[in-house]
Amino acid sequence: MKALLIKGLEKTYANGVRALNGIDLAVDQGDFFAVLGPNGAGKTTAIGIVTSLVTPGAGQVTVFGHDLIQHKEQTKACIGLVPQEVNFNQFEPVLNIVINQAGYYGIPRADAKKRAEKYLTELQLWDRRHEISRNLSGGMKRRLMIARALMHEPRLLILDEPTAGVDIEIRRSMWRFLRRLNKQGTTIILTTHYLEEAENLCRNVAIIDKGQIIVNDRMSNVLRKLHVQTFVLTAVDSVNSELSLGGFVTRIADEHTIEVDMVEGQHLNELFAALDRQGVRVDSMRTKSNRLEELFIRLVDVRDEEEQDDV
Numbered sequence: 001m002k003a004l005l006i007k008g009l010e011k012t013y014a015n016g017v018r019a020l021n022g023i024d025l026a027v028d029q030g031d032f033f034a035v036l037g038p039n040g041a042g043k044t045t046a047i048g049i050v051t052s053l054v055t056p057g058a059g060q061v062t063v064f065g066h067d068l069i070q071h072k073e074q075t076k077a078c079i080g081l082v083p084q085e086v087n088f089n090q091f092e093p094v095l096n097i098v099i100n101q102a103g104y105y106g107i108p109r110a111d112a113k114k115r116a117e118k119y120l121t122e123l124q125l126w127d128r129r130h131e132i133s134r135n136l137s138g139g140m141k142r143r144l145m146i147a148r149a150l151m152h153e154p155r156l157l158i159l160d161e162p163t164a165g166v167d168i169e170i171r172r173s174m175w176r177f178l179r180r181l182n183k184q185g186t187t188i189i190l191t192t193h194y195l196e197e198a199e200n201l202c203r204n205v206a207i208i209d210k211g212q213i214i215v216n217d218r219m220s221n222v223l224r225k226l227h228v229q230t231f232v233l234t235a236v237d238s239v240n241s242e243l244s245l246g247g248f249v250t251r252i253a254d255e256h257t258i259e260v261d262m263v264e265g266q267h268l269n270e271l272f273a274a275l276d277r278q279g280v281r282v283d284s285m286r287t288k289s290n291r292l293e294e295l296f297i298r299l300v301d302v303r304d305e306e307e308q309d310d311v
Contacts, residue, residue: 001065003029003156003187004050009059011045019045021211022059027204029064029155032182033189034198034219036296037208043191044084046208047160051081064155077105080154082145084161090134094125097133098148105152112151119147122177139170146174156187163194175201195293199223207296214299219292226295230288231271233258236281245274259288 004027011020019042027033037043048054050061052072061068066075088097095116102112120126123143128136133144142162149157159178163171171194178201182188192198198205198219205222207215215222238255248271249261258280260271275282 001029002062003027003031003064004189005060005062006046006050007060009046009049009061010057011042011049011054012057019211020049020057020059023208023211023213025206025213025216027156027187027189029187030182030185031187031204032178032202033187034202034205035189035191035208036195036198036205036292037191041208042211043208044160047081047158047189047191051079051158052076077152078155080149080152080157082142082149082157082159082162084164086141086145088133088145088148090132092133093130094120094133094136094144095129097144098151101148102151107152115151115153116147119150122180123147124173139166142166143170143174146177150181154186156189157181158189160191161193162190163192163197171197195296199292205292207299209299222295223292227264228294229262231260231262232286232288233260233275233282234284236283239280243278243280245271245278248274 004025006023006025009020009023009025010018012018021042023042023046025035025046035043035046045054049056050063050068052068052075056068061075063075063078066078068075092100098116098120099109099112102115103109107115116129117126120129123146125140125143125147128140133141136144142164146159146162163174166174175197178188190198190202202219205215205217205219206213232253235256235258239252239258241252243250243252243258245260248266251259253259262268262271272282
């Protein structure tokens, strides 16, 4: 049994916009699955249909074997949703928000209080439980929405841009929490524009563009399709503008910054050996952009070119 199974899902809005064009998608139980795509690709529509917020035009959705149309209540009970936008009452205390959420699922108040303490503690919000939620920082509000979505302990957690506007330290603490949650058995579906999240967290990925799935594969297989990775190195001393590192494609961005393209088959130890031969001491190194983003841009560009060729 799949955690989520989508077959032939279509959606055309009243204004004629075709948001989904017959997509198929299967997510295994216990998976950490990324759904990626540009704005307007159809991600939010697909999530809206799965969570019963949007009516499908055609197709079938089942969640842990429950048909979305025939067994809507059972389906909704399996799902926890963390939306893009903050949508709780910001004049209500933190503790009330999560306890009231549990009440919508018929959870006894005593049990709700225990769960509230558990999730607010794990998400580092327990000491703010009596505070009016509007006073929380953006990162705290995001974590509060995760705690709220978990109060009925769903088997499938859907996160729609969960770390938008959150600083890197809080983002990484949320990553650690989500990894633990997934390891405990919760299936997680993630959409994000911080594509390093997908690369670091998810085992499988689907990429949607213009209402169609253009990639659906294991993350490791997708990343293997990239043949070039660019590193940015900061040198201790000024770099000669005519620096050459043998077989490595090299660009001098400024007197202390070197960009190096590494193709498949080249290794970092070979790069540092070449730098050492040239007397270049490196203070720091980072990737110029994450590999998944490069791949996404390439896939979309290729698809656009194919469509133009068909015209």
